[in-house]
Structure formats: C-alpha cells, structure tokens
C-alpha cells in the first residue's frame with residue numbers, strides 16, 4: 133500500500149505504483165518492466181485481429197461474390213410486336229427469401245424483327261437513374277439530369293457518356309429469355 | 319423526524335458521490351467560468367446537441383416497430399405511419415429533428431467560423447466538429463434510405479454509380495454499397511446497421527470528445543477588435559480575463575435552455591402540422607416511373623452534380639466532397655492565431671458569404687429542377703392549339719406527342735430544360751427551325767427520321783406562328799424571351 137501514501141483516496145486509483153515511491157530498482161528490473169509493458173500489446177493485437185478480421189470480412193464479402201448470370205424467361209415471343217419497345221419485369225433468379233419486391237427488375241425489350249430482340253438495361257449510363265420510354269416520341273428520357281436516348285439506345289442528348297447497356301437475349305421454345313447481369317457500373 | 323430524513327438523504331448523496339465520483343467528474347461542467355458576453359450567439363451548439371437527443375429518442379422509438387428487411391420495411395413503415403398510435407408523429411419528429419440538426423450544425427459552424435473561435439487552442443474542437451458534420455450528413459443520407467421506397471432504392475443505385483467512378487476500386491465500392499450485383503434482399507440491412515449502430519456510435523464518441531474539449535479549453539469569448547490570439551500568451555490572458563469577468567456556466571445556461579425548448583417546440587409543431595415525408599412508391603426496382611432526389615439538405619449538392627459540366631463531371635463527383643471536406647478541416651491549420659473579430663478578417667467573411675450564397679443558389683436551382691424534363695406537363699390549351707384540323711393545330715399536337723413540351727415551355731406550360739419556345743416565331747426562321755429539329759442541339763435530340771415530312775411541316779407551322787403579338791391578343795403579359803435559339807438551360 134506504500135504507493136498510495138502520497139495522495140488522498142479521493143483521487144482514485146487509476147494509476148500504477150510509481151517507482152519513485154517504492155524501493156529503488158535496478159536497471160535490469162526497469163528493462164524487464166518496459167519489456168513486459170510492451171509485451172501486453174501483443175495479445176491485444178492478436179485479439180483485435182481475431183475479432184476484426186471476421187467482422188470486416190463478413191461486411192465486405194458481397195464485393196467478392198461472383199456475378200450470377202442466369203437465363204430468365206420474359207414470356208412468349210408472340211406477345212412482343214415488331215417495332216415496339218415495352219418494359220418487362222423479371223425476378224432475380226435466386227433472391228433472398230426476404231427480398232420481397234426488391235427482387236424485381238425491369239428491362240426494356242424492343243423487337244426489331246421476326247427473331248431479333250434487343251433488351252436494354254433501364255439504368256441511365258450517366259448515373260444509373262431509371263430511364264423512361266416515351267413511345268410517342270420514340271425516345272428514352274432520364275428523369276435525373278435530362279439524358280435522352282434514341283430507340284436503339286444510343287445517346288441523343290444530355291450528360292450520358294454511353295449508349296444504354298444491353299442484356300443477352302435468346303429464344304428458347306417460343307419463349308424470350310434474358311441473361312441477368314449486374315447493374316452496369318462505370 | 320424530518321431532520322432524520324434529511325440526514326439520511328445527505329448521507330446517501332455523500333455515499334453515492336464517494337462511490338461514483340460523478341459530481342467530481344461532471345460538476346465542473348456546470349460551475350466552470352464562462353465569458354459573460356457569451357450571449358445568444360452561443361446557443362446553437364447546445365441546440366444541435368438537443369436535436370441529436372431528439373434523434374436518439376425518436377429513433378429508438380421507431381426501431382421498436384421498424385423491420386429492417388428489404389421485403390418488409392415498406393409495410394412496417396406503412397404500419398408505423400397509418401396504424402401505430404403516435405407513429406406518424408414519431409416519424410415526422412425524426413425527420414424534422416434531422417432537418418433541425420443539419421441546419422443547426424451549419425449555423426453553429428458558421429458562427430464559430432465567423433467569430434474565429436476555432437483559433438488557438440481550440441483547433442481540435444474544430445476538427446472534431448468537422449468530423450461530426452460529416453457524420454451528421456451520413457446520418458441524413460442513410461436515414462433517407464430507411465424510408466425504404468422507390469426513391470431510396472434508386473438513390474442507392476445512383477450512389478453506387480458515383481462510387482463506381484472511383485479509380486481502381488470503383489466497382490468494389492459499388493458492390494459494397496448495393497451488397498451485391500444489384501439492389502436486393504441484402505441491401506437494406508447494411509444501411510440499417512450503418513444508420514443505427516455504426517454512425518451513432520461514432521457520433522456519441524465524437525460529441526463526447528467535442529464537449530470534453532469545450533471544457534478543457536473553455537468557451538471562447540466574443541471576439542474584440544484588436545484582441546489578438548497569440549499562442550504564447552493566449553491561455554494566461556484568457557484565464558485572467560475569466561477570473562475577472564467570467565460567470566459560472568449554469569448562470570448563463572438559461573439561454574441555451576430556452577433556445578433548446580423553442581427548437582423542440584418548432585420540431586414538434588412541424589411534426590404535428592406537416593407530418594412525415596411520404597413513403598411513396600414501393601421499393602420495387604421494376605417500377606420506373608420515379609425520379610430519385612435527395613432530401614432538402616442534400617438537394618443543393620444534387621443540383622451541383624446536375625449542373626456540372628460533363629467533361630469535368632468525374633472530378634466534381636469525386637473531388638468536390640474531398641476538396642470541400644479537406645478545406646473545411648484545414649481552416650485552423652491555415653490560420654490559428656491573430657485577430658478573431660470578423661471586421662479584421664474580411665477574407666474569412668467573404669469566404670463565408672460565398673459559401674452560403676453557393677449553397678443557397680444551388681438550392682434555388684434545385685427547386686426548379688430545370689435540368690431535367692417535365693414528365694407530366696399540362697396539355698396545351700385550346701387557345702394555343704388553335705382551330706382543330708389545321709396544320710397549326712396538328713403541329714401543336716406533335717409538339718406534345720414528340721415530347722418537345724417535356725423540355726420546352728410553351729405559354730407557361732411544359733419543361734424548363736430547353737429554351738422557352740413561347741415566342742420562338744420571333745427569333746427563328748422556318749429554315750432555322752427545320753435544321754434545329756432535325757439535328758438537335760447540345761441538350762436536344764435530333765428528330766430526323768422520327769418525324770414524317772408532313773409532321774415536320776406541321777410542327778414548323780405551329781412554331782413559326784408563336785410570335786409575340788399572339789399573346790398580346792390573348793391578354794398575356796409575358797416579355798419576349800431573349801434567349802438565343804438553342805441555348806439550353808444546362
């Protein structure tokens with residue numbers, strides 16, 4: 133208790149015993165104490181890593197998930213009219229059970245010929261806002277910053293740097309299918 | 319009897335203090351000396367803290383019913399808003415509390431800057447304040463996403479696209495934000511965790527540090543002309559002045575108290591009278607009739623991005639927040655001594671006024687959203703269209719069906735992205751009109767191939783007739799537009 137003799141108890145004990153108030157100590161002892169003090173960092177660092185790495189890994193894991201590309205059906209080919217562009221809706225191929233309506237996705241499909249289809253992503257190539265098809269004007273228009281695209285998806289006006297991106301499509305047993313793809317980034 | 323009870327109470331209090339030391343720890347914050355002249359100017363910081371308290375209380379309340387699941391959050395919000403007793407009020411309080419916090423953080427910061435209170439030895443107060451500002455903005459943005467509707471879903475997509483422009487790691491960042499390839503079942507959970515655990519934890523720590531620093535360095539006095547901050551002598555001078563003229567903090571705290579009450583009442587009144595922001599369209603990414611926009615406190619920034627020159631855009635999207643943040647942060651590094659009074663710091667005053675005007679200017683332009691088409695224009699009036707069956711009439715119809723009206727004003731109706739065409743007949747000849755319509759312009763698509771020769775002719779007949787006298791006859795008082803043909807609002 134000698135270390136506490138030089139102050140009142142009101143000051144609490146949030147300090148170690150100061151060497152001055154105890155017996156004089158040797159240089160060796162000093163070094164030993166310093167070494168032990170430093171040593172206490174090691175278990176701390178290991179424990180931090182043991183906790184931090186799995187947590188951080190869990191949080192960033194979606195970055196490394198491989199892109200899932202699957203074919204989904206958009207319905208019978210016969211429901212698309214040649215020359216028309218219509219919006220289609222399809223579900224994520226394997227949504228989380230609690231995804232609800234967020235599993236839905238939109239795309240624009242334009243039938244250009246008997247067996248020719250183009251499927252456009254709805255995302256504006258500028259910053260990803262959902263473009264709208266204005267059938268009477270034959271244009272896609274973006275509500276965010278006024279990007280405009282022609283019916284073939286090429287840029288007509290505004291900030292978009294690129295044409296609308298496209299999905300792969302195929303016809304299988306009279307059914308139009310679209311290959312899902314990640315949101316086009318960058 | 320009474321004496322005994324009193325003794326017991328006193329002994330309990332003494333025992334409690336002996337075992338906890340709470341008064342020893344927090345008492346000084348009430349009794350420490352504060353400058354006497356620190357009057358109403360100083361109430362904004364405590365009012366900001368009050369807003370934070372409102373946010374914690376209302377937020378915890380909302381968390382009792384909110385379901386942070388991508389599929390169910392929307393329904394739980396409907397339940398909170400329309401069914402749960404007081405739910406509507408609580409949501410509104412959380413919204414207006416957030417608005418108040420953003421506003422007051424801004425005012426508090428402006429005051430500290432104006433009065434040079436960030437100078438020696440209070441640099442760290444400023445640094446921690448800037449960090450708290452950033453965290454507040456993150457809370458605002460993630461909070462808007464908690465209102466899990468179509469706007470939230472598309473805001474995340476836009477955020478991911480912006481992050482996607484970061485060199486090298488852009489794609490990773492985008493996937494991190496969306497929690498995968500696209501917005502889906504995994505997305506809401508991470509923003510919930512950030513909004514409810516991560517950032518509030520940091521805010522608590524940051525606010526604690528901020529207050530600790532206020533205690534450590536004392537409350538800054540009102541600036542006096544000629545009272546120079548010299549790091550060598552400032553502390554001594556400050557304490558000497560306080561000893562002479564300072565008053566204990568609790569004697570001046572009534573102002574903070576009343577202002578905090580007023581703030582609370584305003585927030586409650588707005589919450590009761592205006593109600594919460596609507597949770598509009600469901601968070602269904604296949605619903606495309608939506609125009610994502612941030613809440614008011616970030617709307618000005620939305621306008622900055624929208625009006626940014628396309629060539630420089632990447633730099634603005636990525637660079638502006640960095641540069642603005644760094645500049646704010648570095649203010650005490652640039653000057654931490656010398657005069658504090660605004661009259662002796664003209665450059666600082668100019669900088670502050672410029673910043674405020676900048677934000678307000680973009681706010682106003684954001685209200686008009688003049689960079690984006692109007693998707694639901696009112697149809698042209700019969701007066702503008704004229705006699706059915708004429709080329710003029712058909713031209714007016716084409717003006718609408720071909721979406722000209724979505725971007726151009728015509729007699730007060732339509733969009734504001736392109737020039738007002740109400741009096742286009744005064745400014746353009748037939749040939750000029752044909753060329754412009756066929757080829758388009760900076761912000762305008764070309765319509766060659768999209769109009770039959772007949773349609774083009776009708777449209778031009780319609781536009782040519784839009785001359786000034788037209789409206790004088792109709793009794794309209796608008797002035798002629800001086801914008802040259804083809805000037806776009808962008």
Ligand code: FES
Nearest residue numbers: 256258259274279
């Ligand atoms: S996102 Fe479409 S124009 Fe900007």
